[in-house]
Amino acid sequence: MADTEYALEARGIGKRFGEFWAVNNVDLKVRRGAIHALIGPNGAGKTTCFNLLTKTLQPSTGKIILDGEDISRLRTSDVAKKGMVRSFQISATFTDLTALQNVRVALQSSHGSAWRFWSPISSIYKLNERAEDLLEQVGLADARDMKAAELSYGKKRALEIATTLALEPKVMLLDEPTAGMGHEDIEPITELIRKVSRDRTIVIVEHNLSVVSTLSDRITVLQAGQVLMEGNYAEVSSDERVIAAYLGGVDDAA
Numbered sequence: 001m002a003d004t005e006y007a008l009e010a011r012g013i014g015k016r017f018g019e020f021w022a023v024n025n026v027d028l029k030v031r032r033g034a035i036h037a038l039i040g041p042n043g044a045g046k047t048t049c050f051n052l053l054t055k056t057l058q059p060s061t062g063k064i065i066l067d068g069e070d071i072s073r074l075r076t077s078d079v080a081k082k083g084m085v086r087s088f089q090i091s092a093t094f095t096d097l098t099a100l101q102n103v104r105v106a107l108q109s110s111h112g113s114a115w116r117f118w119s120p121i122s123s124i125y126k127l128n129e130r131a132e133d134l135l136e137q138v139g140l141a142d143a144r145d146m147k148a149a150e151l152s153y154g155k156k157r158a159l160e161i162a163t164t165l166a167l168e169p170k171v172m173l174l175d176e177p178t179a180g181m182g183h184e185d186i187e188p189i190t191e192l193i194r195k196v197s198r199d200r201t202i203v204i205v206e207h208n209l210s211v212v213s214t215l216s217d218r219i220t221v222l223q224a225g226q227v228l229m230e231g232n233y234a235e236v237s238s239d240e241r242v243i244a245a246y247l248g249g250v251d252d253a254a
Ligand SMILES: Nc1ncnc2c1ncn2[C@@H]1O[C@H](COP(=O)(O)OP(=O)(O)OP(=O)(O)O)[C@@H](O)[C@H]1O
Pocket: 017, 020, 021, 022, 040, 041, 042, 043, 044, 045, 046, 047, 048, 049
């Protein structure tokens, strides 16, 4: 099923909390290989939508299709096995472990029983090699022996991305990857996301519209739990409904 045009689709997904629909009848089509952003004012339903896509939350309505396969009834762990991983899901990183150890833990968890402690020593070396390779990819080769707690904010995020990459996701979901970052960290993380997007599909929730404009091939704007519009950055940023939605619920996007 790897040839479908869309890596990920949501059809009429909704989530109700009591009487309140946080996400209401949302359709989403994420083209294979694209970086697709979900934006919208505070409370628009972006995070809830994310949680539905990864099955962290059970949808009240609708279907989620990954690689042409209906995953609506799968658990998060099974969704991850099918190749869709949410960054910061497994991680939050172990602060007392080094960068290298954190990536090794992620690799071990992704390989499950293949990496038991009685595995031959050669497989342990392979694990180390792979971990070092991932650290290199995210620009943390020099930080391999630093404890996660000692890393700068931007480097922690890079480490989280490395632990996510350890699961070899085909579809990667990033919820506000630049949240709380200073200028000096935003650019390297943006570049890193672009780099890791080369051989996979990415869905990103991001408040920083300059990051959104730099990275996104496609943007879906949510408002009050529904899709307000979809388009590329030029289309979305010039749309009066979008401008009004942002002015109505001013956040740190401006
Ligand atoms: N578990 C919950 N129970 C009840 N209401 C919830 C729950 N989770 C989210 N909501 C409500 O659903 C709406 C959408 O929330 P959500 O967190 O998805 O928005 P968001 O677009 O991610 O916002 P932000 O930009 O602030 O991160 C909000 O009104 C929120 O208060």
